[in-house]
Amino acid sequence: MNLYFIRHAQPDYEHDTITDMGHLQAAALAEYYEDVKVDELYHSSMGRAGVTASYLAEKWNLEAKPIDWARELKWGKGNGDAADNMSPWEVKDRIIQAEKAYPEGDSWKTLPELKGDSLVEDYDAHCKAIDAFLAEQGYVRQGQLYKAVEPNDKTVVIVCHGGVISALVSYLTNVPFFQYISHMGVDLTAVTKMRFHGGKDEVEPAQLVYINSQAHLGIK
Helix, strand or coil: CEEEEEECCCEEHHHCEECHHHHHHHHHHHHHCCCCCCCEEEEECCHHHHHHHHHHHHHHCCCEEEEHHHCCCCCCCCCCCCCCCCCHHHHHHHHHHHHCCCCCCCHHHHCHHHCCCCHHHHHHHHHHHHHHHHHHHCEEEECCEEEECCCCCCEEEEEECHHHHHHHHHHHCCCCHHHHHHHCCCCCCCEEEEECCCCCCCEECCEEEEEEEEHHHCEC
16 A cells, blocks of 8 residues: 655645645646546645645545544644744754754653653654554554555555654654654655555555655756
């Protein structure tokens, strides 16, 4: 099964939609991926993701289904404000400077820099949600791997947000979150592709095929 994560186009945060430039980006995205055979299309229930997904839905002649669990991560006081000084991207440098190394495994969740931050709870909630979603698709997490209970060759697309994509891909690939966000970008309308494989009842790691592609915008 192929699973694509796509970040929304340039946002108009005030009105929870996308800008004029964002509409151009979303149109280019849909045009570039027009010939990809997609079985299911989902998007975060936030407006900027839904509008972006609508361009893909039209090209693929699919219903774009909203899912609440794919809404942007909550951090700091819980509002997901990118300017919040407790956002993951603001906190990561302080953590790395204080620790002199990247936190290993899930140890980042107990760091003093995150005390009182809603990030850890919401990160865990998103990880549980993607596992429930994948189980419905036939892939059940076992430790750090996935068992192909009902293997399939579907292509599934989820249009959501930079923080969510960072959280989910770091979890699926077993890369500590703060190490992931230090080195892996999630640009506007960027596409990340993952694959879940293995025969019936085989247990395999989730495979990261490519990350943060903006080829549709001429960025290579």
